[in-house]
Amino acid sequence: MTTTDTTTKTAPVGETVLDARGVTMRFGGLTAVRDVNLTVNRGEIVGLIGPNGAGKTTFFNCLTGLYIPTEGEVRFKDKVLPPQSFKVTAAGIARTFQNIRLFANMTVLENVLVGRHTRTKEGFWSAILRGPGFHKAEAASRERAMELLEFVGLESKADHLARNLPYGEQRKLEIARALASEPDLLLLDEPTAGMNPQETRVTEELVFAIRDQGIAILVIEHDMRFIFNLCDRVAVLVQGEKLLEGDSATVQGDERVIAAYLGEPFEGAPGAEEVAEVEAAEAQAETTTDAAPGKENDR
Numbered sequence: 258m259t260t261t262d263t264t265t266k267t268a269p270v271g272e273t274v275l276d277a278r279g280v281t282m283r284f285g286g287l288t289a290v291r292d293v294n295l296t297v298n299r300g301e302i303v304g305l306i307g308p309n310g311a312g313k314t315t316f317f318n319c320l321t322g323l324y325i326p327t328e329g330e331v332r333f334k335d336k337v338l339p340p341q342s343f344k345v346t347a348a349g350i351a352r353t354f355q356n357i358r359l360f361a362n363m364t365v366l367e368n369v370l371v372g373r374h375t376r377t378k379e380g381f382w383s384a385i386l387r388g389p390g391f392h393k394a395e396a397a398s399r400e401r402a403m404e405l406l407e408f409v410g411l412e413s414k415a416d417h418l419a420r421n422l423p424y425g426e427q428r429k430l431e432i433a434r435a436l437a438s439e440p441d442l443l444l445l446d447e448p449t450a451g452m453n454p455q456e457t458r459v460t461e462e463l464v465f466a467i468r469d470q471g472i473a474i475l476v477i478e479h480d481m482r483f484i485f486n487l488c489d490r491v492a493v494l495v496q497g498e499k500l501l502e503g504d505s506a507t508v509q510g511d512e513r514v515i516a517a518y519l520g521e522p523f524e525g526a527p528g529a530e531e532v533a534e535v536e537a538a539e540a541q542a543e544t545t546t547d548a549a550p551g552k553e554n555d556r
């Protein structure tokens with residue numbers, strides 16, 4: 258990929274593409290995401306960080322139609338998000354997954370072509386009859402797919418089976434496939450997981466290059482160096498709630514973020530009130546039991 262010279266650390270920020278308002282997601286008694294607001298603008302890279310189990314992936318799933326939020330709404334380009342994944346993709350949101358989801362026995366090129374299906378206008382009968390319209394559309398799709406493979410640096414592997422690619426390249430292929438749907442918003446779920454520092458650096462440049470094309474990006478990542486280098490804004494989720502949001506320097510220097518990662522309690526921590534209540538109730542119950550008549554005889 259030849260993006261190093263052309264990418265910039267910042268780009269002009271455009272209109273709001275994603276506007277999540279008061280998003281809450283409950284699974285039975287568990288609130289995985291609570292009242293989260295987040296916007297992402299065109300030309301922006303926004304990071305979503307938080308300790309394991311903080312609700313990051315659940316929030317992503319609420320943005321892609323995989324989950325319908327229990328409360329709140331997600332607006333994309335000023336419209337409420339449709340409740341099905343394929344409609345969300347057609348509307349212009351694409352994503353990659355924490356656990357790579359490629360078609361392992363298809364070629365690299367075929368994987369990208371699959372990603373284009375929401376953008377091909379040729380219908381069912383055209384595909385069956387394979388008329389001139391179909392062949393023209395197919396040629397255009399292949400051309401675009403090859404461009405995308407070149408963009409991510411995989412053009413020489415177009416005919417390889419996806420399963421034979423090294424791990425880092427499989428992640429790049431997932432990104433190429435996501436880009437094939439020509440999204441306005443790209444959601445990346447741990448794009449550098451399992452990568453060595455060199456591959457991570459290349460991915461960083463790739464994400465800048467995608468942003469430079471005017472695509473808004475929201476990225477979940479545990480690699481803090483990657484996040485703080487990359488993002489214009491970072492939102493921190495802790496126990497399903499947004500603890501804070503700010504530029505990299507602000508978030509990096511916030512003691513509450515460090516405490517949340519280390520699992521240390523801090524004033525005003527999400528869920529702290531509930532924990533204190535439970536602890537107080539437990540302490541009260543213990544005192545009552547200890548004071549109960551005949552207790553000594555049990556020991």
Ligand SMILES: Nc1ncnc2c1ncn2[C@@H]1O[C@H](COP(=O)(O)OP(=O)(O)OP(=O)(O)O)[C@@H](O)[C@H]1O
Binds near residue numbers: 289312315
């Ligand atoms: N489908 C589900 N049903 C029930 N509970 C769920 C479901 N999905 C997630 N959870 C729970 O919601 C909470 C948030 O999980 P989530 O995977 O969103 O966190 P995360 O921040 O992405 O974590 P990680 O960084 O480990 O991937 C966890 O307690 C998890 O067990």
